[in-house]
Amino acid sequence: MTPPGGGAVELDSLVKRYGAVTAVDGLSLSAARGAVTALLGPNGAGKTTTIEICEGFRRADSGTVRVLGLDPAADGRALKPRVGVMPQSGGVPATARAGEFLDLVASFHAAPLDPRALLERLGLSGHARTPFRRMSGGQQQRLSLAVAVVGRPELVFLDEPTTGLDPQARRSTWELIGELRAAGVSVVLTTHNMEEAEHLSDRVVIVDHGKVVAEGAPEELTGAERQLRFRARPGLGLEELLSALPAGCAAKESPAGHYLIEADVRPELLATVTAWCASHGVMTEDLRIERRTLEDVFLELTGRELRP
Amino acid sequence: MTTPYEAAPPKAAPLDFTPAPAAVPLPGMVLAQTRYELRTMLRNGEQLLLTLIIPVVLLVLFGATSLLDLGAGSRVGFLTPGILALAVMSTAFTGQAIGTGFERRYGVLKRLGATPLPRAGLIAAKTLTVVAVEALQAAVICAVALALGWEPHGDPFSVVVLLLLGTAAFSGFGLLMAGTLRAEATLAAANLVYVLLLAVGGVVFPLDEFPAPVRDALELLPISALAEGLRDVLRDGAALPAGPVLVLAVWAVAGLALAARFFRWE
Numbered sequence: 093m094t095p096p097g098g099g100a101v102e103l104d105s106l107v108k109r110y111g112a113v114t115a116v117d118g119l120s121l122s123a124a125r126g127a128v129t130a131l132l133g134p135n136g137a138g139k140t141t142t143i144e145i146c147e148g149f150r151r152a153d154s155g156t157v158r159v160l161g162l163d164p165a166a167d168g169r170a171l172k173p174r175v176g177v178m179p180q181s182g183g184v185p186a187t188a189r190a191g192e193f194l195d196l197v198a199s200f201h202a203a204p205l206d207p208r209a210l211l212e213r214l215g216l217s218g219h220a221r222t223p224f225r226r227m228s229g230g231q232q233q234r235l236s237l238a239v240a241v242v243g244r245p246e247l248v249f250l251d252e253p254t255t256g257l258d259p260q261a262r263r264s265t266w267e268l269i270g271e272l273r274a275a276g277v278s279v280v281l282t283t284h285n286m287e288e289a290e291h292l293s294d295r296v297v298i299v300d301h302g303k304v305v306a307e308g309a310p311e312e313l314t315g316a317e318r319q320l321r322f323r324a325r326p327g328l329g330l331e332e333l334l335s336a337l338p339a340g341c342a343a344k345e346s347p348a349g350h351y352l353i354e355a356d357v358r359p360e361l362l363a364t365v366t367a368w369c370a371s372h373g374v375m376t377e378d379l380r381i382e383r384r385t386l387e388d389v390f391l392e393l394t395g396r397e398l399r400p
Numbered sequence: 401m402t403t404p405y406e407a408a409p410p411k412a413a414p415l416d417f418t419p420a421p422a423a424v425p426l427p428g429m430v431l432a433q434t435r436y437e438l439r440t441m442l443r444n445g446e447q448l449l450l451t452l453i454i455p456v457v458l459l460v461l462f463g464a465t466s467l468l469d470l471g472a473g474s475r476v477g478f479l480t481p482g483i484l485a486l487a488v489m490s491t492a493f494t495g496q497a498i499g500t501g502f503e504r505r506y507g508v509l510k511r512l513g514a515t516p517l518p519r520a521g522l523i524a525a526k527t528l529t530v531v532a533v534e535a536l537q538a539a540v541i542c543a544v545a546l547a548l549g550w551e552p553h554g555d556p557f558s559v560v561v562l563l564l565l566g567t568a569a570f571s572g573f574g575l576l577m578a579g580t581l582r583a584e585a586t587l588a589a590a591n592l593v594y595v596l597l598l599a600v601g602g603v604v605f606p607l608d609e610f611p612a613p614v615r616d617a618l619e620l621l622p623i624s625a626l627a628e629g630l631r632d633v634l635r636d637g638a639a640l641p642a643g644p645v646l647v648l649a650v651w652a653v654a655g656l657a658l659a660a661r662f663f664r665w666e
Contacts, residue, residue, distance in 0.1 A: 147514055149666070173423040173516040183511030185503060187440060199432040200516045202422035205415055213415055239511075246419040275417035 100278035117302030191220030423516035481630035501586035554633035572655020579663030
């Protein structure tokens with residue numbers, strides 16, 4: 093077996109170039125065993141390339157890759173039975189029937205899950221005989237997930253497992269990922285969905301321009317920092333309000349009538365703000381104190397502007 | 401009719417995701433993949449048209465009528481070896497190129513590459529599938545030919561050698577095309593090659609009809625070598641014919657080497 097202590101995935105200074113484009117640029121990360129690790133990042137950040145290097149589909153130009161302690165480029169034969177892969181899309185023959193293809197992949201494994209039970213679990217039992225091309229996008233996604241886990245792998249790579257799913261199917265996929273984790277399976281997934289990353293993962297790795305820009309448990313990333321929001325009539329004198337607050341606070345109005353105060357929100361601060369409003373005859377609505385969301389952190393790190 | 405899936409109980413047993421990874425031995429995987437490929441291929445209508453219906457229709461049409469001038473001698477004796485060669489080309493080349501081309505395009509080859517089935521195992525399964533379909537084609541074609549009064553000669557060993565060499569040559573080029581061109585280009589090109597070689601490869605139209613220099617060139621095509629080689633054995637009772645065997649061997653080595661060198665899995 094693999095040496096104890098090593099993570100499910102260990103990447104060190106990974107670099108992958110496509111011509112002039114550097115897709116992965118010195119990326120290092122560690123995904124713990126038995127945990128869910130989410131790779132979060134904008135389109136083109138290098139998430140899929142990173143995952144595909146781990147899956148053995150691509151070779152890194154430099155850096156080291158260890159998956160369950162092995163090198164996916166050199167030890168593919170040993171690794172493949174132990175690793176489940178759900179690609180971003182496709183991968184199932186258009187004319188294949190869902191049940192048939194799942195049975196096929198199950199038959200490569202010595203102790204697979206019961207394909208029928210798995211289809212049932214993913215709400216696909218009515219589609220066992222449906223050709224892949226006639227299934228909806230969400231059904232195709234779920235079949236693809238089934239194919240990834242049917243061999244009872246130690247580690248699964250899920251590339252955007254819930255993209256295009258309706259809310260029910262997304263919940264059901266989340267539950268299944270939770271069950272995988274509870275059974276001791278290591279999960280590495282990519283997503284754009286902040287709620288998914290926050291809700292599912294033990295560790296979030298934010299990737300941009302081929303590098304890790306932040307990582308940690310979701311609570312660590314969102315941190316203790318809090319912010320105060322309220323609505324009031326537009327055009328309040330924020331300069332004056334700020335002068336009443338401790339140094340280091342920031343205040344802004346965006347859009348008109350919506351105020352945000354970024355500060356170490358303590359009881360005294362709340363009292364100061366409401367007292368200031370009272371003294372100016374301002375009625376506040378929807379006053380709330382919130383923690384930064386993962387989305388706030390993500391946008392701070394990766395920028396708000398649209399990518400070309 | 402109820403299927404095993406429809407008969408499943410409404411509530412499935414809880415799933416135990418506890419890791420238990422292990423692959424079955426390679427022959428088991430190859431057999432499973434072969435069964436799967438055969439099932440999907442035999443269900444595919446276009447594939448059946450290509451592999452069975454067209455060869456049988458040509459055999460019956462030109463064997464039982466005098467639409468075509470096939471020279472002296474038994475019509476079916478001339479046609480059957482050509483139709484057998486056509487069957488090999490349709491399965492090993494045209495069908496395999498198109499099927500594999502679309503598997504590559506839809507990421508199926510990549511996805512199978514993530515399973516415990518090794519690439520060599522996948523190629524082995526594809527080859528077994530091709531050989532099994534060819535055996536089925538040969539059985540049907542021979543049965544129809546016998547019903548039309550065919551009297552085959554020659555030794556079965558030479559026939560098998562020629563068929564296997566032809567299969568290797570056509571598979572090599574089919575996979576080369578599937579692994580290098582876009583799927584749509586493969587679809588168009590594989591069909592075009594099929595029709596062209598059917599027309600000029602001595603399958604149903606005798607090569608003797610062409611002027612001598614053209615005929616000499618056409619005889620170097622794999623389809624002509626296979627058709628003429630089979631004709632030498634099955635009609636004329638020759639032993640293993642050296643010329644066609646050499647031509648097919650050269651095509652086989654070239655095709656398989658090029659496919660091994662240039663095939664791209666995605």
